[in-house]
Amino acid sequence: MNIMAAANGTRPQRPGSVRLVLNHEALIASKIPLVKIEKVIKEVFDQLPALTTVAVVEVATGNCLAHLSRRRGFDPAAAAAHHAETVRQQQQALAAGPIRGERLEDILIPLRKQLSLIRLAKSGQWFVLLTVKTQDTNLALAREILKSIIA
Amino acid sequence: MAYSTNSPAGKAVEAIITDLPSLVAVAVVDVNSGMALASHSNSPTVNPETAAAYNTEVVKQKQKAMSALKLTGERIEDILITLTNQLHLIKLNEAGNKFIYLAVNARETNLAIAREVLRTHASDIN
Numbered sequence: 318m319n320i321m322a323a324a325n326g327t328r329p330q331r332p333g334s335v336r337l338v339l340n341h342e343a344l345i346a347s348k349i350p351l352v353k354i355e356k357v358i359k360e361v362f363d364q365l366p367a368l369t370t371v372a373v374v375e376v377a378t379g380n381c382l383a384h385l386s387r388r389r390g391f392d393p394a395a396a397a398a399h400h401a402e403t404v405r406q407q408q409q410a411l412a413a414g415p416i417r418g419e420r421l422e423d424i425l426i427p428l429r430k431q432l433s434l435i436r437l438a439k440s441g442q443w444f445v446l447l448t449v450k451t452q453d454t455n456l457a458l459a460r461e462i463l464k465s466i467i468a
Numbered sequence: 469m470a471y472s473t474n475s476p477a478g479k480a481v482e483a484i485i486t487d488l489p490s491l492v493a494v495a496v497v498d499v500n501s502g503m504a505l506a507s508h509s510n511s512p513t514v515n516p517e518t519a520a521a522y523n524t525e526v527v528k529q530k531q532k533a534m535s536a537l538k539l540t541g542e543r544i545e546d547i548l549i550t551l552t553n554q555l556h557l558i559k560l561n562e563a564g565n566k567f568i569y570l571a572v573n574a575r576e577t578n579l580a581i582a583r584e585v586l587r588t589h590a591s592d593i594n
Contacts, residue, residue, distance in 0.1 A: 376558030
């Protein structure tokens with residue numbers, strides 16, 4: 318396994334190799350407190366150590382403010398922008414409909430081998446994007462964990 | 469009450485409540501997603517949906533352990549968990565794709581009764 322990984326030019330994953338990556342420019346522009354974002358990402362990682370990626374994304378700009386990933390060198394910028402677009406579209410759809418006094422809480426995207434979950438902050442300004450492998454957790458559990466962290 | 473009495477899962481939950489009115493919580497859960505198809509709790513502190521999500525992982529890990537041990541031709545019938553004051557039971561259906569989760573107070577119900585109730589209702593959720 319290790320030999321194969323070396324041959325492919327990637328190193329085997331170690332639990333200690335994940336680290337928080339911050340997008341300072343976007344963070345300053347967003348005016349969302351860094352401590353809050355760090356706390357959320359840390360809590361998600363503590364409760365779901367097997368996660369693939371967790372990112373905090375600004376809804377309005379689609380900027381990924383901070384992320385943590387097991388995939389080495391993974392840049393979630395494109396994924397963040399696309400998911401932010403999904404959120405904005407859904408928010409528009411809700412605003413256009415007859416539903417009043419409701420806010421978008423989460424969006425669940427279950428695939429066969431991977432689950433993507435979006436959970437919006439109460440302010441609606443930012444959301445957490447979480448991707449996990451289906452073999453490591455289940456949809457309800459991942460959702461409950463996000464719900465407990467971002468009420 | 470978080471169940472529809474029109475669905476098989478809801479009917480099973482209703483029937484279990486009838487058999488064990490003093491139960492703490494009950495849920496019919498989809499193993500794949502961990503989501504409760506129907507659930508009910510008599511305790512404000514026990515959220516059956518949260519319990520369903522976590523207990524799904526218990527079931528999945530046991531299934532993984534069985535395949536690692538190459539226990540072919542075996543399937544999980546039920547999982548019994550004894551706490552200090554509560555009994556938690558997990559009863560899988562025949563296909564192994566759904567289970568009933570039941571939490572009862574150990575002082576009010578014994579393991580044999582709780583297990584028998586689940587056994588009689590397991591076929592309702594196929």
